Every structure is written in structure tokens, then in C-alpha cells.
Amino acid sequence: MTDARLTPSNERVAAAYLEGQVDAPRYVEGELLQCTCAAADILGKPGGRRTSQLLFGDLFNVLEVHKGHAFGQSVYDGYCGYIREDLLGRAEDATHWVSVPATHLYPAPHLKVMTQGALYFGSEVSVIGIEGTWSRLSGGQCVPSVHLQPIGERRKDPVAVADLLLGTPYLWGGSSRYGIDCSGLIQICWRACGRECPRDSDMQEQDIGHPVEMEDIRRGDLVFWDGHVGLMTSDSIMIHANAHHMAVAYEPLEDAIQRIDEAGDGPVTSIKRPE
Incomplete structure (x- = not known):
């Protein structure tokens, strides 16, 4: 059975590489576009709920546009849906x-002018010029150069990245400083370090690292429940985006295990050590 989250096909169109694998009225190569706002919701269906997000600069292969929504697939993680x-x-x-939690967009390289929006951690931009301590983007706006890193320079420690996002509000399907969910936090930390990472916690549990025992747990390990994931910051504390705190928060692992079990969401399903 195909996973609809990763299968670029609907009742009208499918990606050309799926011909012979799924039935569709037509098969297309698609058109590569990018997100042009701070964060764009990926929806399970037009008008439906958010399942993930693109950040500014993220690439999306559009297979069709129908009634104001583009159907396609995220280039980074293969996630499919409507935008x-x-x-x-x-x-x-x-x-x-963007290598800080968020940065403002300025119409000119001056800190006292009125801003024109924001960009969030992980957004990818095209710098066309340097004006003093400012970088001018291809869209004409300016951001402080200190808030950017060259595209080829990445962080080395996912835990340190997670620390940057402490206090970010919880948002189902969110992937940014504006709001983030448990697996979105893990994905953005991995991506900032130049690593591949699937979008949802069940995918992450399947694809990331190798199992370890509870007594061997250490900083950097991932702890999974059915539908949830946290990142260990030490051998006893984890950081996770969660609906209990409605934010990215630190929590003793023992407390989280007890609380989640008492809420009826079950025990830890695995502990994985990234390789």
C-alpha cells in the first residue's frame, strides 16, 4: 500500500515517475516553484487541515493547479499536499x-524603518548585494547579514538548534518559529545540520538511527511514542514541542513518560540514536 503523504497522486494527476504504479488520468513532470511567504501550509486537501509547512525558499514540485490550490510534492522531504x-x-x-529563530524584512538597510514581514529559521534566500551590515535579497528587502549563513555552512549539533527554538508555540503541522509540532522540531534541527529527515514522527522512528536501551540513553538520542517524539538534551532531560506545554519545552524524561502514559497515549515505543 502506498503512503499518500509521500505519493504525488490524486484523482486528476500523478507524477510522471509513478506511471505504471498508480492509476491516474494523466502523468506530468510538474513545475518547480518555491514558497514566497514566511510559511505556507501544506494541506491534506483544499480547505483541509495543515499537515506540514513550507518555509520561504522551499521548493515544491507542482503537478497541477486546481481551484486556487497547487497540488504537488515538497522537494526536501517528499511530503505531498495542497498549497x-x-x-x-x-x-x-x-x-x-536564516540561521536565527526569526529575522525581519526591511525595505531599506536601516533599523528604524518600518518592517515588511519576517522570515523564520531555516528559510533559504538569495542575496544579491551587501550594504554595510545588511544583505539585500532578490525581492528587494534587506535583512541583517548577521542573521544569515552561506547555504553550504550548516550547524553541527541538533540539540543546540532545538535550544534556539525553546518557547516556540505548539502548532499542529507547524515547521517554524511561528509554531511547530514535535516532528517539525526534529526535522528543522536535522535540516539545519545538513541531514535528511522525514516529516512525521512515525517516519522518523523508522528511518533515523539505531535502537538503544533506556539505561544507555544520552544527549542527542530520540525518544518515540506512538505519534510523538522528543530529543534528549542530557541523559535525563528532553526538549520537545508538545501539546501539554503548548510550546517547545524542556521536561524530565521520567515525568514525560508518566504523564503521557497517564493521558492514555501509551508507553515509549523506541529510543533511537542518530548515526
């Missing part, structure tokens, strides 16, 4: 990425 057509635009080659 409002007006939130996508021409793809550009990124030169830098």
Missing part, C-alpha cells in the same frame, strides 16, 4: 539561509 497557489512563485537559487 494556496498565490503562496508559490518562481524558483531561485539560494545563496544563504
Whole structure:
């Protein structure tokens, strides 16, 4: 059985590489576009609930546009769904990425002018010029250069990245400083370190690392429940985006295990050590 989250096919169209694997009225190569807003919701269906997000600069292979929504597949993690057509635009080659939790967009390289929005950690941008301590982006806005890193320079420690996002509000399907869920936090930490990472916690449990025993747990390990994941910051404390705190928060692992079990969400299903 195919996983709809990773299968670019609906009742009208499918990706060309799926011909012979899924039935569809037509098969297309698609058009590569990018997210042009701070964060764009990926929906399970037009008008449906958020299942994930694209950040500014993220690439999305559009297979069709139908009634104001583009159906396609995220290039980074293969996640499929629907995005409002007006939130996508021409793809550009990124030169830098936002390496702080958030940065403001300024119409000019001056800190006292009124801002024109924001970009979140992990967003990829195209810098076309340097003006003093400011970087001018291809869209014309400026951001502080200290908030950017070259696209090829990545972080080394996912736990340190998670620490940056402490206090971020919980948001189902969220992937940014504006709001994030448990697996979104893990994905953005891995991506900031130049590592591949699937979107949802069940995928992460299957694909990341190798199992370890509870008595051997250490900083950097991932702890999984059915539908939830946390990242160990030591041998006893984890950081996770969770609906109990409604935020990215630290929590003693023993407390989380007891609380989650008492809430009826079951025991730890595995502990994985990234390789």
C-alpha cells in the first residue's frame, strides 16, 4: 500500500515517475516553484487541515493547479499536499539561509524603518548585494547579514538548534518559529545540520538511527511514542514541542513518560540514536 503523504497522486494527476504504479488520468513532470511567504501550509486537501509547512525558499514540485490550490510534492522531504497557489512563485537559487529563530524584512538597510514581514529559521534566500551590515535579497528587502549563513555552512549539533527554538508555540503541522509540532522540531534541527529527515514522527522512528536501551540513553538520542517524539538534551532531560506545554519545552524524561502514559497515549515505543 502506498503512503499518500509521500505519493504525488490524486484523482486528476500523478507524477510522471509513478506511471505504471498508480492509476491516474494523466502523468506530468510538474513545475518547480518555491514558497514566497514566511510559511505556507501544506494541506491534506483544499480547505483541509495543515499537515506540514513550507518555509520561504522551499521548493515544491507542482503537478497541477486546481481551484486556487497547487497540488504537488515538497522537494526536501517528499511530503505531498495542497498549497494556496498565490503562496508559490518562481524558483531561485539560494545563496544563504536564516540561521536565527526569526529575522525581519526591511525595505531599506536601516533599523528604524518600518518592517515588511519576517522570515523564520531555516528559510533559504538569495542575496544579491551587501550594504554595510545588511544583505539585500532578490525581492528587494534587506535583512541583517548577521542573521544569515552561506547555504553550504550548516550547524553541527541538533540539540543546540532545538535550544534556539525553546518557547516556540505548539502548532499542529507547524515547521517554524511561528509554531511547530514535535516532528517539525526534529526535522528543522536535522535540516539545519545538513541531514535528511522525514516529516512525521512515525517516519522518523523508522528511518533515523539505531535502537538503544533506556539505561544507555544520552544527549542527542530520540525518544518515540506512538505519534510523538522528543530529543534528549542530557541523559535525563528532553526538549520537545508538545501539546501539554503548548510550546517547545524542556521536561524530565521520567515525568514525560508518566504523564503521557497517564493521558492514555501509551508507553515509549523506541529510543533511537542518530548515526
